Amino acid sequence: MVYLIHVQVSRVHCHGQSMGYFDIPVDHVYCQPVILDYLASKSISSEDLVVVSSDVGGVARARAFAKKLSDAPLAIVDKRRHGHNVAEVMNLIADVRGKVAVMVDDMIDTAG
Numbered sequence: 001m002v003y004l005i006h007v008q009v010s011r012v013h014c015h016g017q018s019m020g021y022f023d024i025p026v027d028h029v030y031c032q033p034v035i036l037d038y039l040a041s042k043s044i045s046s047e048d049l050v051v052v053s054s055d056v057g058g059v060a061r062a063r064a065f066a067k068k069l070s071d072a073p074l075a076i077v078d079k080r081r082h083g084h085n086v087a088e089v090m091n092l093i094a095d096v097r098g099k100v101a102v103m104v105d106d107m108i109d110t111a112g
Contacts, residue, residue, distance in 0.1 A: 036068055039102070046070035050099040055079055062104045075101070 008027045039049070049072040053062035059076060066072045075094030079087045 032065070032068075035102075039069065044100050046072045048100055049073070050075050050094060050096050050101050052077065052096065052101050052103040054103055054105040058105055061106065065102070065104045069102075072102075073099075 004022075004024055006025050006027070007022055008029055010029050010031050012028060046069055049069055051062050051066035051069065051072050052075045053059045054077050056076060056078065059074070062074055062076075066074050073094065075092060075096050077089055078091040078093055079089045081087050
């Protein structure tokens, strides 16, 4: 039998609700600083970057991330959901051609 004594999670989708799931210590680890450091190490200028929000609901999150990348431009995926885990991309709002696209999302379960 295996017993957990400590849990580490990265950007839990429902942070407040997750606190009640465990009766052991839980650390919430944020990877954004690591990603920002990685992008900085690649010497990619903000003109060559575009931060992509996977849907309209994530625009504020993506905009905040773009601000940390010298106000990199923002692109938005306009999609329609036809059911659970079923989405259709209708439009990509912005030109990402030739750019390094960094997608920011709160939960990627199907990457759809």
